[in-house]
Amino acid sequence: MEEPRSIVAGYDGSAEAAAAIHWAAQQADLRGCPLRVVHVSIWPLLTHKLGPVPGVADSGLERSAQAILEEGVSRAQAAAPGLDVQATLLHGLPASYLAEISTGQEMVVVGSRGLGGFLGLLVGSVSLELAATASCPVAVIRPDLHPGGPVVVAVDASGSPTALADACALASAWQVKLTIVHVHHVPAGYAQQNGLDAEAAAGEVLHAALHRARTLAPYVQMEGRVLTDASVPHAILKASDDARMLVVGTQGHGFLRQTIGSTAHAVLHHARGPVLISRRGSGAHAP
Numbered sequence: 001m002e003e004p005r006s007i008v009a010g011y012d013g014s015a016e017a018a019a020a021i022h023w024a025a026q027q028a029d030l031r032g033c034p035l036r037v038v039h040v041s042i043w044p045l046l047t048h049k050l051g052p053v054p055g056v057a058d059s060g061l062e063r064s065a066q067a068i069l070e071e072g073v074s075r076a077q078a079a080a081p082g083l084d085v086q087a088t089l090l091h092g093l094p095a096s097y098l099a100e101i102s103t104g105q106e107m108v109v110v111g112s113r114g115l116g117g118f119l120g121l122l123v124g125s126v127s128l129e130l131a132a133t134a135s136c137p138v139a140v141i142r143p144d145l146h147p148g149g150p151v152v153v154a155v156d157a158s159g160s161p162t163a164l165a166d167a168c169a170l171a172s173a174w175q176v177k178l179t180i181v182h183v184h185h186v187p188a189g190y191a192q193q194n195g196l197d198a199e200a201a202a203g204e205v206l207h208a209a210l211h212r213a214r215t216l217a218p219y220v221q222m223e224g225r226v227l228t229d230a231s232v233p234h235a236i237l238k239a240s241d242d243a244r245m246l247v248v249g250t251q252g253h254g255f256l257r258q259t260i261g262s263t264a265h266a267v268l269h270h271a272r273g274p275v276l277i278s279r280r281g282s283g284a285h286a287p
Contacts, residue, residue, distance in 0.1 A: 016111030
């Protein structure tokens, strides 16, 4: 029998990671799937002295890593009593291991930033790398949550089908409003030709996305908005100020591609609330 897909949550002991663990545990409980708490220690890359200090009980870098993992598991169990929580301690580069683990999983959840081993030496580096390499959706959680807000999904000219599917799944599970936005990009100072045709095309993209969303989530209240702006990330960030989750895709002709660019950085760094990077790789499939 095939094992159920898990939600994988990284934990490094930081406040941001604690918020991610809490969110991931509740999401796993809601979806009825296991939660796998992972701590990736970078200490073996820096030193071979991992063992306990002679004469000092419960000491050493390896024990410290194990304690961080145990703390993450405890936080998950407190957030969702009775949840099936599994623990994994790894050693090496966090983003590489998490990307490998992500294959065939429900979701990977990380904190937005942190200073511990899990998030590495650059603030947000793991979040950004996973956004480009994971094989399943990546949720980047911030402590600034908006539990009463809608799920906001940005669709590009392709309709962003995987992002739309993920957004519909979240809105259905939470029973909250779904807001679908499409940005009609008009560069500053640009005298646009065939403006009416471009506006009509943007409206058609949004109409098609709404039609698909109503099929995927028939009992969810939803609205669609065409946003006109000289900056795609500015429009999306403004529309998601109070979002419970902002969902963006990585395929099609949108702003998030295999190589993470400046707009993706802007969304991940400046969104007020959680962001779901909707990814699909080999072995992954839409919910």
